[in-house]
Amino acid sequence: MTAPLVVVGDVLLDIDIVGGSSRLCPDAPVPVIEQAEERARPGGAGLAALLAAAAGREVVLVTALADDEPGRRLRAMLEEHVEVAAFHLHGGTPRKLRIRSGGQSIARLDTGEGRALDGPVGPRVADAVSGAGAVLVSDYGRGVPRHRAVRSLLEALPPRVPVVWDPHPRGEAPVPGVRLLTPNSEEAARLAAADGADITGSGLSAVGRRGRHLGRAWGVEGVAVTLGSEGALLCDGSRTPFLAPARPARGDACGAGDSFAAGAVGALADGASLAAAVTEGVHRASEFVRAGAATAVAARLADHGTPRLVPERGEDAWDVVERTRRAGGTVVATGGCFDLLHAGHVSMLHQARRLGDCLVVCVNSDASVRRRKGPSRPVTPAADRVRVLEALSDVDAAVVFEDDTPAPLLERLRPDVWVKGADYAGTTLPEAGTVRAHGGEVVLLPLLEGRSTTRLLSTTKGDAS
Known part of the structure; x- marks a missing residue:
């Protein structure tokens, strides 16, 4: 029996209010969203776990959940698709609500400042991490990867278990032995600057220098800096970095980084090289955006009970039209x-x-x-x-x-x-x-x-x- 993929990290409740807009409110210069639909989905580590499960993998999610209405809603959505090993989240469940029309976000409301504080995590969490075949750490700065007991479990993993760490500027440095770090270009710049590196510029040369600096500073085998529509640049200690280009894709990119990380860790779990894993991650992220991104995850969960986005045959003209109209485009x-x-x-x-x-x-x-x-x-x-x-x-x-x-x-x-x-x-x-x-x-x-x-x-x- 193959050991499961374990996703460790902070979970959020993401809600999209999606509708059309053709007029302004009479009492204020703001658009009126008509025929609005609410689409809820797990965000952060929860989205990464769902996407990994949608690819056909056995997934265990290690996270912290609060016993409030958003937390219970999150648990119900997650447990249909992944095993959840959770400990207590102190404070309210983080929730991000986006109002969208015509494929664009008009406003975002953030509530809930829950944190994962040090304390017991229970045997279920310990068994999940110690039994992992591969691990994705999805750090959203809410404390799960910083938790002392969780870090001890991650540090005890044998070298044969590949660990991918998706960092956050307000999060924690990776544990020793991480195979792949996956910041986006802005995160890489902020993380390198926080570590004392004075690396200016915005081109590939600067990105490569930041990636190499983070790899050396944190003892990481490879750093893949994601570049949005340009793909991802892998710095793995060799003199020449590897660029995995992205397929042209338009749409809502919210959650594309989670899709990239889930694709990369899945490839490493199957024995792929770093370059092959990064290439797979870029491919998954491109398809994710083409399919309508996180909004489509919520729609699929609501309509079909599954997070799967792209049919096996790939996206055709009718898929394009359907997801464009679903987003009000x-x-x-x-x-x-x-x-x-x-x-x-x-x-x-x-x-x-x-x-x-x-x-x-x-x-x-x-x-x-x-x-x-x-x-x-x-x-x-x-x-x-x-x-x-x-x-x-x-x-x-x-x-x-x-x-x-x-x-x-x-x-x-x-x-x-x-x-x-x-x-x-x-x-x-x-x-x-x-x-x-x-x-x-x-x-x-x-x-x-x-x-x-x-x-x-x-x-x-x-x-x-």
């Missing part, structure tokens, strides 16, 4: 052949993406392109055109349609905004009625002068002759 779509992608395409896609919260590209199938452009087209098959489009940071998803027009696809997609190029000005778009019938709008965007696939192909033929 605007769905933008456009369509075309996109044969031999050129600067005009890229310019229009960039403008289109700025009109909303996701961009879905409807791509003519190969047969559809032949009917429109002739037997010599397309130059690039549909699967390759989709792959190139989805590699663009402005494109959230692409879907192929077989019909002569995208109208049947748009009947299902129902975008809020349908975008075409200004070369369609003065013409009747056959799909416009479908878009407007479902409350959407059709918008024409300016084109870059002289850019077209037909012109590119004619130029190429002229050069060849």
